[in-house]
Each structure stands twice: as C-alpha cells, then as structure tokens.
Amino acid sequence: MTKARNHSVTIHVDGRSFQADAQRNLLESCLSLGFNLPYFCWHPAMGSVGACRQCAVKQFKDESDTNGLIVMACMTPSAEGTRISIDDPEAREFRSSVIEWLMLNHPHDCPVCDEGGECHLQDMTVMTGHVSRRYRESKRTYRNQYLGSFVTHEMNRCIQCYRCVRFYRDIAGGEDLNAFGSRDRLYFGRMQDGTLENEFSGNLVEVCPTGVFTDKTLSHHYSRKWDMQSTPSICSHCSVGCNVHLAERAGIMRRVTNRYHSRINGYFLCDRGRFGYEYVNHPQRLRRPAVRPSRENSAPLISLSPAEALARLRSRLSERKRIVGVGSPRASLESNYALRTLVGREHFFSGMSIVEHRDASLILQILTDGPAPSWSIQQVEQADAALILGEDLVHTAPRLALALRQSVREQPMEQLDGLNIHRWQDAAVRTALQGQRGPLYIGSVAGTSLDDVATRTFRGSPCDIARLGCAVAHEICHDSPRISELTSEESALIREIARALASAKRPVVAVGAGTGEAWIIKAAANVAWALHRRGVAAGLVFAPHECNTLGLSLLGGNSFEQTTAIEGDRDRDALLILENDLRRRLETATLNRWLERFDPIIVIDHVDDAILDQAGFVFPASPIACSDGSLVNHEGRVQRFFSAIAKEQDVQVSWRWIQDIGRVSSLESFHAMADWTSLEQIHAAMAEDFPVLRRIGEAAPPAQFRIAGQKIPRAPHRFSGRTVLPVLETIHEPQPPHDPESPLAFSMEGTPSQPPSPLVPFFWSSGWNSNEALNKFQDEVGRSLHNEHLGIRLLEPQPDARSRFFENPPPRYERRNNQLLLVPLPRLFGSEELSARASAIQEQIPKAAVVLHPREADRLGLRKGQAVDVTAPGLTRRLPFETDETMAGGLAGLRLTPGGVSVPLPAWATLKGAPSP
Amino acid sequence: MTIDRRPLTEQIRRNGPPPTLCEYEDRGGYAAIRTMLTEMTPEEVQREVTDSNLRGRGGAGFPTGKKWSFVPMGDDAPRPKYLVVNADEMEPGSFKDRVLLEGHPHQLIEGIIIAAYAIQAECAYIFIRWAYRRSALALERAIREARESGLLGHDLLGSGFNLTVHVHTSAGRYICGEETALLNALEGHPVIPRAKPPYPQVSGLWGKPTIVQNVETLCNLPHILAHGAEWYRGLGKGKDSGTKLYAVSGRVNRPGVWELPIGTTVREILEHHAGGMQEGYAFRAMQPGGGSTAFLTDAHLDMAMDFESLSSVGSRLGTGTAIILDDRTCPVGFVRNLEHFFAQESCGWCTPCRDGLPWVERLLAALDSGDGRPQDMDILERHVTFLGPGRTYCAHAPGAMEPLKSALEHFRSDFDRHIDERGCPWAKTGTDE
Amino acid sequence: MSHSKDIRSMLSEHEKDMINEELSHYPTKRAGAVEALMIVQRQRGWISDDLLLAVADHVDMAPAELDRSATFYNLIFRQPVGRHLVLVCNSVTCWLMGADRLRERLRSRFGIDAGETSADSRITVLPNVCLGACDRAPAVLIDETLHGPLTADELDRLLDSSLSETLP
Ligand SMILES: Cc1cc2nc3c(=O)[nH]c(=O)nc-3n(C[C@H](O)[C@H](O)[C@H](O)COP(=O)(O)O)c2cc1C
Ligand code: SF4
Ligand code: FES
DSSP: OOOOOOOEEEEEETTEEEEEETTSBHHHHHHHTTOOOOOSSOBTTTBBOOOSOTTEEEEESSTTOOSOEEEEGGGSBOOTTOEEESSOHHHHHHHHHHHHHHHTTSOSOGGGOTTTTSOHHHHHHHHHTOOOOOOOSOOOOOOOOOOOSSEEEOGGGOOOOOHHHIIIIIITOOOSOEEEEETTEEEEEOSSSOOOOOTTTTHHHHHSSSSSEEEHHHHTTOOOGGGSEEEEEEOOSSSSOOEEEEEEETTEEEEEEEOOOTTTTTTOOOHHHHHGGGGGGOTTOOOSOEEOSSSOTTSOOEEOOHHHHHHHHHHHHTTOOOEEEEOOTTSOHHHHHHHHHHHOGGGEEOOOOHHHHHHHHHHHHHHHHSSOOBOOHHHHHTOSEEEEEESOGGGTSHHHHHHHHHHTTHHHHTTHHHHTOOTTBHHHHHHHHTTOOOOEEEEESSOOTTGGGOSEEEEOOHHHHHHHHHHHHHHHOTTSOOOOSOOHHHHHHHHHHHHHHHTOSSEEEEEESTTOOHHHHHHHHHHHHHHHHTTOOOEEEEEOSSTTHHHHHHTTOBOGGGGGGSOOOSSOEEEEEESOOGGGTSOHHHHHHHHHTEEEEEEEESOGGGOOTTOSEEEEBOOGGGSOEEEEOTTSEEEEEOOSSOOOTTOBOHHHHHHHHHHHSOOTTHHHHTTOOSHHHHHHHHHHHOGGGTTGGGGSOOTTOOBTTBOEESSOTTOOOGGGTTTTTOSSOOOOOOOTTSSEESSSOSOOSOOOGGGOOOOOBTTBOSGGGGGGGBSSTTSOBTTOOOOEEOOOOOTTOOOOOOOSOOOOOOOBTTBEEEEEEOOTTTSSTTGGGSHHHHTTOOOOEEEEOHHHHHHTTOOTTOEEEEEETTEEEEEEEEEOTTSOTTEEEEEOOTTOOOSOSSEEEEEEEOOOO | OOGGGOTTTTTOOSSSOOOOHHHHHHTTTTHHHHHHHHHOOHHHHHHHHHHHTOBOSSSSOOBHHHHHHTSOOSTTSOSOOEEEEEEOOOSTTOOHHHHHHHHOHHHHHHHHHHHHHHHTOSEEEEEEOTTOHHHHHHHHHHHHHHHHTTSSBSSGGGSSOOBEEEEEEOOOOGGGGSHHHHHHHHHTSOOOOOOSSSOTTTSOGGGSOEEEEEHHHHHHHHHHHHHOHHHHHHHSSSSSOSEEEEEEESSBSSOEEEEEETTOBHHIIIIIISOSBOTTOOEEEEETTSTTSOOEEGGGTTSBOSHHHHHHTTOOOTTSEEEEEETTSOHHHHHHHHHHHHHHHOOSOSHIIIIIHHHHHHHHHHHHTTOOOHHHHHHHHHHHHHTSTTTSSSSHHHHHHHHHHHHHHHTHHHHHHHHHTTSOHHHHHOSOO | OTTHHHHHTTSOHHHHHHHHHHHTTSSSSGGGHHHHHHHHHHHHSSOOHHHHHHHHHHTTOOHHHHHHHHHHSTTSOSSOOOSEEEEEEOSHHHHHTTHHHHHHHHHHHHSOOTTEEOTTSSEEEEEESOOSOGGGOSOEEETTEEEOSOOHHHHHHHHHHHHHHTOO
C-alpha cells in the first residue's frame, strides 16, 4: 500500500483543482491535500473496505452535472478529472447520519472512557456536526471479555468498523480474535475469555477508533492524553529501533504509543515494545548512589548523595593507575563512547557475551565489506521473496517478523495490474489473490510464528540450518563453498529456494542471532552475496541481540574472551560496569573469577538486579526512556532518543556519571572529556575518532535548535493541573524543569508549529485529537512525515565489492551418544532484560523449560511432569520439560526467561530425568 | 393458452414426482445440449442467448447474454471458471424457484450445462437454502442420473467438455442470495457482499471468472437452444422475451404460481389466475416482485408485468412474485413486518444497513404501538434517501427501502392516523376472518 | 493444542466420511465448513464448543474463524435445541395470513415463545424468514417437512402426530 508510484492526475474538489496520485483513492487524496474528511474503516496500512460509509462525498460526472451521486471516497479511485464535493449539503448530511447511526448504541461514557479526549469517534462526531439524539430506544449491551494483561475490552463502545479483526487477522496473522454474529448484533472478541495470543495485540488499542480496546497498563496509572507530557523516543527492547512516543505525568511513565517512521515501524509496534516500558516505574529501580563501606562483600550498600559517593570514590581511585570498563549493548552510543574514552581502547570491554560480541562483529563486517545492503523494515515488507535462517524472529525482532509476514503478499500483488484492481481495494485484492503467497522459506530449530505463511520450512540443528543456507548460496553461485552429504530431499529444497530467490526482484535474507551459531550469519551473507553476483539486488536483515548491539560493536571493545589481555597485577584495577548485568552474559564461576581481579567495582545502572554483590559503588543511571542519546539499530541506522522525564534527583545519564568518575580519578584520559557539556560535543569527538560515525550529529536537530526562537513543548496546550502536581512539596508553582540536552521543553510553552520528525512530541492537530492526527504530519497519508529525518544509515555496502565468500562451512550435525545439542529458544516476553521487569509483561512470561521433540523425550524415558537435570559446560539446572512436535530432533531447546543462561550456546548437554521428589 | 407456451413448467406434475431422466429425454430433454456440444461453439451459444434477450429472473433483470460477455474467453483465460446457481430464494413472497427445483431438476441441469458450456466453466455449484431440502434431494438424484448417463462429468457426450455439478446447502440468511455474498459464503468466508468492481465475471469464486445465475433464468436456456432465440422472443407479450413464473400470495382465492408470457398484465394475473380477492377482502395494493419491490395500487392494475413497465412507475418486476395487501391489513404493520425481515437479515457490514434498518423497524413498531411522533416521519423519509443505492455497500438496504418509500407515498394518511390515534387503527378491527 | 487428540476423536467415523465427501467438492476445505457443521448438527442437534473445535480441526480452520460462520448463520445452533424443531415463518405473507395465531398456539401449548425450547426439551420453536411457501401461508417447517396452510387447530393435530411418531 505504501508503494511510491507517483502518477499525477488532476482532481477537482469543491471547485478547486489539485494534483493527486492516481494510485490512491479519493479519501487518501483528500486527506493528503489537507481536507478534513471523516472515516473509520479505512486505515492507511490496511486499505479500504467501504464498510463504515463515513467518507461519503458527492461525485459529479462533469462540469455540467449538478446532481451528482454519493460515493465513498475510500472506494473511488483518484482518476484524471474526478470531480467531487466534500461540502455538498447532501454529502454532509449523509456523513452526519452515519455518526447518528453509530451513536444509536454507543454509550455516552466518554468521561469514564480511557479513550476520551483522543477518540477518533469523538473527533469524527464533532467534525460531522451530529449533536442531538433522536433515537428513543434503549442501547444494546454486551458482556466484556478478559483479554489478558495488555488490553481491556469494553464491547459496548464498538462501532463495528472491523478494523480490529482486519488488523489482527490479516496483518498480524492472529487467529483468536474475530467478529461473531451478524446484523446489529456483532461481537468483536475471542470465542472465550483469555489472553490475546498474538504478539501485536497492543496495536488494537490504536487501531480501534474508539474505546473498545484500551491500554490496560495505562489504566493502572491513568491520565488523559492532554495531561501527559509526551516525548519522541526509540524503543529499547530489541534491535529494530521502532520509533515511539513515551508519555509521562508526575514522574511516572504512563504508556508507549507508536511514533510513525516511514522506513521502520510504520503504524505498528509489538507488545514487548508497547508494554515493556514499566521497568521505568519499577519500585526497585536504582535512584540513589550507594557505597559499600567495607570491602567485605556481605556489608550492605548504603545510600549517599552523589557528591558524597563521588568523594568516597575519589579516595579509592586516587592511588589507582587504571580503570577497566565494561560497556553495554543496552546503553547509548554516547555513554559507551564516554566509557571507552575514559578507560582507553585496550581496557574497554564491550560487555557483550562472547556469542553476542562475535555475532555483532561478524554482522558489521558483512555489512561494511560486502555488496549486500542491510534493509529497512519497510524494504523487507516489500521483498518479493524471503529466506529466514535461524530462530523465530517474532521473539527477537518482532517488528521484523511482522514485516516478513506482509512480504509474502508482494509477489502475488503483481497480478493486480492485469485485473485492474488497486492495492488499496483490500477486500478485492484478497479475493483476487486468494491467499496466494510469494516465496518465504524458513530454516529454524523449531516451528516459528511465520510457518503459517511459509512456502516451505526446514528444521534442523543450527549447523544444519547454516549448511542449508550455504548450499543455497552455492546453488546460486558456484564460487561459494559447496556443501557435501546432502540428502536428495535437501537438495531439492535447496534448488527450490535458490530458484525462488534468484528469480525475484527484491529478495531478502533475514537472519536471527538467537541460535548462537555464527555460521548461520555467514551463510546468510553467502546467499545474499551469491545473489549479488548473479545481478540480483538482494538485501540482508539481521536481528542482533539488543537495541544498541551494533552501535557498541562499532566502538570496537574487547570481547570477554580476551579477558587475559589485562593481566591483573597485584595492585588491582578498578572496574567500571556500565548498565550491564554481567550475570546474564558470563557464566557465574568465570565471572566471579574475573571480578576477583578488580577493586573497587563500580556499577552505573538503573536495574537493581544488575548490582553485583561485589559492587562497591553504585551510581543510578537514567534509562533510555529518561535520557538523551543515540542508538544504532539492526540495519546500522543511528537514531536519537529524548528523555521523557525531567531530570530526576540524584539520577543522571550514564555518560555524566562516567565524566564524574573520570573527574575523581587520576586518569589522563579524563582531559579528553573534561568539558563535555552536551551530546553535541560528544558527537564531535566521536566523529573524529570514528570516521563511520562522522554524521552522527545529523540524526536529529541539535540542542540549540529552535523554531522561531522557541523550544518544542512536550506538554500539549491543554495540559491541566500543572500547578497541583508538586502540591505535596510546595504550594508555589515551580519553574518548568530545564532541558538543556534537547530542543524539547518540559512545558506547555513553545512553538505551535510542527517540528522536524525526530522531535515530534505527539500526533495532535486541530480537530484531530486521536493518533489519527498523524495524517496531518505526513506529506501524503501513509508516506513520509513532513520534514522527515530518517536517522543516519552508517553502513552502506560496497556495491562493487567482490567479497570473498565464507569458506569451510561446518559439517553435518552428528548426534552424540547420550547428549543433545542445547540451543537457546529466546522468548518475546522474558528474554529481554528490561521489559521483563514490566508487570504486564511478567504476567505473560512463560516458564523456563527444556523443550524436546516428543521422540527425544521418549528416548530419554521422561514422564509427563517430571523435571530434567540439564548438564552442559558451566551449566547445571533442574528444569521442567515440555514436548513440541515442531522441535528438530537431536536438540534440546532451552526456553530463555529472565536470568536465562550465561553460557555460550549451542552446547552439548546431558539430560536426565530428575528423580521424583 | 396452449401448452407449448409454458415451456418451463409443462412437465411439472403438481403433486407428483419430478420427471426422471428418461421421461425428460422422451419429451425432448437434453436434446438441445446434444446439438450444442457437437455443433455449436461457446460463442455461438452466447450469441443465441444474447439474441434471445433473456433477462435474469433473480431480481435485477440483467441481460444474461451481456453478463456472460464479460467473462474472459479463449485459451489464456484464467481457469477454472465457475458457474454458480443461485437457489437461495428467500425473498419474502417468492417461491417460484422452489417449484422449478422440486418439480423439474433435469431442466435446471440442462440449463446449467448450457451456461457452463457458453462460458467454458468446468465446475458448477448449486447454492441452495437449507429449507429446500426436498429440492436438494431431487437435485442430487437428478445429478446422479445425469452423471451416470454421461451428461455430466468428464468429456460430456464425447465433446471434450468437462463439467461437474455440486449442490451446496446453506444454513440460512437472506443475504447469502446476494451474488457476491453468496460467493463468500460458498468459499467459507465471512458472509459479506463484495464491492464491485471487480465483477465476479472477472474475479469471482476463488478469484476466478464466475457467473451467478438464478434458477429460473437457467431453466429458460434449454428452450432457447431448442427452439431458437426468435421463438423465445415471440413468447413475451411486450418488449421482454420468454415466459415468466408469476406468483401471487395473500388474500386471493387461489394463491399460486403460473408460467405466463412475460408482460401479462397485473389484472390478468390477479383476477384470472389467482382468482381475485377472497370474499370480504378488497385489493388495496401489492408488491409486484417480492418483498423488496415498491407497492403498486389499483391505478396500476393494467400495467404489464415486465421489466420496463414496472420500472416506469417506480417499482420493479423483481422476482415476479406478487404479495397482495388487502384492505383489512394495516399497511404500516405490513411494512413493519418487511423491515423486521430486512433488519434481521442485514449482514452487519455497513453502517446504514446494520444500524439504519433496525431504527426503521423500531420507528414502525413505535407507530404501531401508539408511540409514534410526527417527527418520526421525517426520520423515516431520511432513511429512504440515505439507505438508497450507492449509500450502502450492497443492494440489500436499498431493496428494503423500496416498499417503505412507496408506502410513505401511497399510505401516508395511514401513517399519520397511527400517530394521531396513538395506535394502529386496524388493531381495533383486527385482521381475523 | 494439547487436547487435539481428544478433540479429534469427537467426530464419529460416519460423520467424518460424510464431511470428507462434502469437502471433496471444493478446492479448499473451508468451503465445506458450514456443511460440515450442518452434518454434525444433524447428528447431534447442536454444535457445542467441543464439536466446534473438532470440526475446525477437521476442516483446518482456526476455531474462532469457524465460530464466526457458526454464529452468523441462523440455522447453526450453538446452544442446545429440543428434539423437534418447528420453524414458523414470520415473513409478510404468513404474517398477513395469520401466522401469529400459530405462534400463540405454540405458546399456550408449550409455554414457549419463538426462540425458546420447551422445558422438557421436546421442542424448539424458531421464527424463520419466508419459507418459500407463500402460496401455503401460514406455513411451518417441522423437522424439515413443510406444512401449510395451517390453522392453529391443524397445527395442534399435526404436532400431535409428528411429535409422537418420532419420539423414542
Ligand atoms: C439481498 C439480496 C438477496 C438476493 N437473493 C437472491 C436469491 O435468493 N436468489 C436469486 O436468484 N437472486 C438473488 N438476488 C439477486 C442476485 O444478487 C443476483 O442478481 C442474481 O442471482 C443473478 O441472477 P440472474 O441474472 O439470473 O437474475 C439477491 C440480491 C440481493 C441484493
Ligand atoms: S472493536 Fe473497535 S476496531 Fe473493532 S470493530 Fe469495534 S470499533 Fe472497530
Ligand atoms: S472509510 Fe470509507 S467507507 Fe469506511
């Protein structure tokens, strides 16, 4: 639907002529031209179905036609010479009748409805001018359902626009939400009460034009849209870097909503991103510096003011020669860079696990040296063939998985031209294409959420998946290494995949890092490179582990494998750990041995879990949601995030702590950062150190940016109760908090104009109070934002590179007697550290378990309900087991949940049924 | 009226079983397709049907030959193509398809073969309503007989043409009769009509070229092929060709269905065939073509019951099955019953139909129960306009508004009396015999 | 689904055969889904949640998707019905020919309104749109057999015979 195929035509609206795009319908054209035309069932990402009849206009045959006919703008193409009237009295009256009909049964509960004040139905009601009730009967009522911890259901408010089911089924592939019944007795919900199963269920909140589906997490600390300060930010719960709005009031993070980015998230977010924000409000979040007075580990930490804590640290550091730094893939580029600057290149560890470190370097290498570019989510959506290697991406890069789900419609869509069907005619498109799907092949260790749209799937060990990829590459281009010992079945599949990819115009290879097997990443590169050799412009898309894995990798820290590089001398070094729970990344014994070498251990973080018992100093960092900085997403795009909460007392962004620590240390290197006061200064320094980062400062306008001399207000102009917010502390209204870091202000005051896209604090426009106001922020609906800064892509391919293929692919996976290969099974809820601390997410975290194919369970003689003792190098665990028919044989899947495992996987493991208690 | 002027019904036995294959063949059945399959190209069949000027008998009266002409033909046309027989007859007042289905399934099958051959469809579905179990059984039996004689299946009569026919029994709901909703129903998808374009002829059942045809329409085809387009045109009395199954129900002496030359006058049907009004009842008005057609009054009794004449007075031939409103029945109650039907049978997809029709129904109920207000008439009027063609997603709600609109014209004083007298004037007299 | 095995065994072989026969008429399984429900309903009277899951499994549809169809059609019953089904035409010709009197009689005899089932589960009375029998108005369909025109007394007599004949 978002294809930019501009074919300009002239249309006439209320007597004036305009240029419009022939590929779009009249509703889209009118909205793009800035007209206010109400609608419900049409959605820019879902097209038209003509159900609500709200977008009626009058169409005239020609200049002399004065009668005209009522048509639905969303169902009528913008054809050359089209003449319509929005203002026509009959059209207006019809539109207000539509509202009147919808209102027959809609409750008048706006004051108690969570949607009130940002309800598309309210807006459209006002827009059409329907004001008084003539219907005398009583209203229809329904029973509501419990839908889980994310979404509240209030069916009485439904206006039967069908958007929810269309999103849930047609876009997200969910099967447990539907429309039941008929006539004016329709029910939108599940067959029975129960948690919505789809990973994108939260979008119902935004897709529903009224208050049927609302954000349950918001309702736990409810505030009206107009009463929340809203800030543009970047989701930090995976590597995709979806753009979000974070809403806050009184220091409490209230909710996350989608912030449209035309190349990344478009209109939709995953549930981890939408509901994972509550880690910010976690009662145990670190908010005060703390110091352990004695070197004895058992002595408790005591809270101190920042100044005192730093003073104590000074006394411990003065005699020190060196600080060793541990970075973090969930901290900003700037904070990591600050750490690296302070501790120096040799003493800077990336802080990533050995596997993550290796994978990230590999991805960087592939994206810089090879000819295949990394693709944006939007490009993936438009891929006409796809190969996925590795894991179920819905758990590691959910928004990417959603894009891949859409991609299967691309190839069949090509038939539409012949049938004279426009892409926006959603129902007609679905009828004509009949669920035909373009090529999508998946090689994975277990069933994936995309299997239902896959052409074919392949199950095997990580090595076998890599071998499959390599063999496909070889089939496409014989210069890439050959794979021996393939079964005839495998060979046939490989030929089929190779043919599908090589005959596509825009194929993509998507690969997760979740299995821990580096060869899967290499295999993906081999496939994409082989395609390039054949002249096919293939893209690559990776799902690295965390929100800033690639950014951190660009700074080139050491891997934990190189721990021996720093010889601990008798005089122990200090260790500075930045936003990193090392227990998630290093196996405990190794970690403890390593930590032994250091004294003191300084931790900067906001997560209490991360406080190692060994930490001597703890400094509370502001999390990404509450700070300013940059992240590099999976495709190598730098994006800026801004703080959603005014500076909290005693808490500050990590790079400032690092600077403070530098100041109290005796390190030479401190001078390089001594006078950093703004991100812009850090950016300048980074640009100098790292040529690849030379444009980092352009990702968003700098802190000094103003519009007509004014900052951009985070609080909407209707923000209320400002003076009572601090009333418990003071009856005076304090100055609004200062925000020196950005062009945004924690205030209602500031420019009324639309800022450049990275700074848009909320989508709101006169008469458009709901998120549908987004139309008013786009050049054309569904396309680029006005003044869109897309972020800066750091890694562009070498188009002419004749990169060498990765050689010596691994041999076929061989079973071992009495052992299974233990592979990680990351989970959407639970595997990511921060979101797992959000209460709504916690309710959805599956139990940690070992997952086996039923045959393997039988072979091990496991009985239902029995626990399993898992032993692998560095790992001994007793876990429940589950069987899964889709699990590849010879493997044991380890379902990762908070505090998962810290040993490098895959690894050989011995499994034994635990003796019954 | 001679027997050969009732080609569709002459072989139907009033209370007996339908003709068997042998009986039908003995009387010339399936002869037309033998000639067709050996001697005619699909284009020639299409031409013959176009020349015959046959118009659809399902309600809309679209010329059948013209409908077929939009189907892509030739070797590169998408395959398979489908023929769908609309046997969902649920329009209030209509029972003419049932007579043909129960009474003469082989005639329908022959019609199916002709239509399928003309568009080169390999597969046909008969979409039949659940309540017509007898018809479905009769059809199944006839299909079996035909298949066993090589009239259906692979390589029909050695012509190289293949055709399978299946009966699909539905599970209720009037909207399934709307041709595009029917296609969704047949596919097992949510039953919502489809927006046009694209038309079913191009993208129909499973996205393939499809025509949907009413039972009666198809039953005409064997006779057109057997006797030629010119003969067929000669059957009609006015501009339209052929015969039509006319029916009358209500307080007449002989409610029933008759095959008559299309264009027979209302009066002749009513008085001659239906035997006039019952003792003690007088004619007040009628819906000429089923529940979704506008009322005619005694001023229209001499109209010809054909497509053009009836549209010229703002009504429609529809299914050609008339419902009579007598003087002892409340017209408001009559319309209320109709609107209850339409409101209940809305699929729930588009707002005006889903929410507008129940409002109309409730307003009429309010009038009936004495709770009507003068402003209610404006609301009703407004619905008549705003539930009209183009405003709603399909023709269901516009069909529902046709009787209401004409009732507001013809029976305005009755509506007003309901408001003035705070209730239904007929309730006092009652409709009892 | 963990209970998929139990669900699968809910349909009898006979039902599965009949369903498979219908499914063989279409290029997709879902096209035969409504007929499959009707087949099961004919055997069991109504479609319980478990039966719905069983049919959904058999025709490869998501249960909610099949339930969407099941709740759309008025002749698929998602709640128990009586052993005998009486459909009373409530469309216009039958109305004007006195269908209300038939409903009144049913109400006085069984104590149920249209849409209800008698306390002894013997009979369910449902209103139905035009039965296509306007020449025989007022008409009713008793267990798939059409009757009409009927007076209230005739209906009574008819019920006496059809309800007792088929009683176990
Ligand atoms: C709400 C609605 C219900 C309909 N029901 C039927 C029906 O039961 N039988 C029928 O033949 N046509 C019905 N039609 C008309 C069909 O849509 C379609 O026009 C017809 O089947 C075409 O066949 P014909 O060209 O042979 O008349 C209905 C139309 C509408 C709008
Ligand atoms: S629940 Fe919301 S999105 Fe779904 S149909 Fe109702 S109003 Fe539309
Ligand atoms: S937006 Fe056009 S009909 Fe709903």
